[in-house]
Amino acid sequence: MKNAAALSEQQPVADPVTGGAGAAADLSTRDRVTQLLLERGATTAAQLGSALGLSPAAIRRHLDAMLADGDVLAREQTVRGSRGRGRPAKVFLLTDAARVRCGTHHYDNMATAALRWIARTGGPEAVEKFAAEQVAALETRCRVAMEDAGESPMARAEALAGALTSEGYAANASTIASGGQLCQHHCPVAHVAAEFPQLCEAETAVISRLVGTHVQRLATIAHGDGVCTTHIPAQPRAQSGNTVTTVRTDR
Structure with missing residues (x-):
């Protein structure tokens, strides 16, 4: 472009x-x-x-x-x-x-109806499981694209921004005084996520795992913000285990 x-x-x-x-x-x-x-x-x-x-x-x-x-x-x-x-x-x-x-919200009504059905028949846990499965393939593709990014969370965030941009998220990463931030200027599921924030939570967990440190979601398009913004604190990458902490502040 x-x-x-x-x-x-x-x-x-x-x-x-x-x-x-x-x-x-x-x-x-x-x-x-x-x-x-x-x-x-x-x-x-x-x-x-x-x-x-x-x-x-x-x-x-x-x-x-x-x-x-x-x-x-x-x-x-x-x-x-x-x-x-x-x-x-x-x-x-x-x-x-x-x-x-602009073609950014195809099939929103059908997706929302499907998630409502899942919530009615399986409860919140079923929605969370569905959301996790939906972002699993995205995580795999991004991880492959980030193979040469190194260990630095900020370097990984920059590589992740490139991978997300190729997926249609129009993302960029920048360094700020308190660490870094990853911004996504487009969200393919914003309308659906407005009703089912589990989609945002699953995506935030993916970002945390791919960057290699806990992250903090500051804003989301689904919540009415202009950009999805994720803060990456300036601290060492976790050394033990694969569990990282994600924090939501937009609800």
Whole structure:
């Protein structure tokens, strides 16, 4: 996939400041905005404009049109820790309807109905077992892709991000002061997981095992956040046994 900057250079941009390139360019630009929001989750207008090479007036015009069409929604940016003066910046994210048009929630109704049946007939334990089996194949494929990642949890997280991206999760890993974090900008089962968090819990357990240390899930798309964010504490990898601890904080 070509990056947004390259696309911006190749396609005309309808900028009200410089004079527009017509309706076709408007649609093309909005497609690129949609793709960025799908990959990055909640993003500010300034970040979108910078990534696409658009003036503040141009990106606002496109976002206003997408808001009116029901393709994006706006909310205040979540700020963890101390915050400076003034209101937080607004962030924009795709609506459920826009995600559906991107082909991100196929067969949600059938999957939800199936899990409801499993819950009714087998109880919560059956749902948990089903969720674990569903992510088992993903864990196997990711483990194979991470064979040369080494022992460092952060190096393994970076390799895992690459493996998850190839699976359609649009993931990336980064180092932060308290360790690292793994971000997934797309979740193929977000709508189903909103009702059955066991899917998120099973996925978190997989991340913990693959990274090789306990992890902490800070946010999930299923819970209404723009990105699934998993914190990887800065501490040595567990040396004994295969059991690691996972902690949920989004319920």
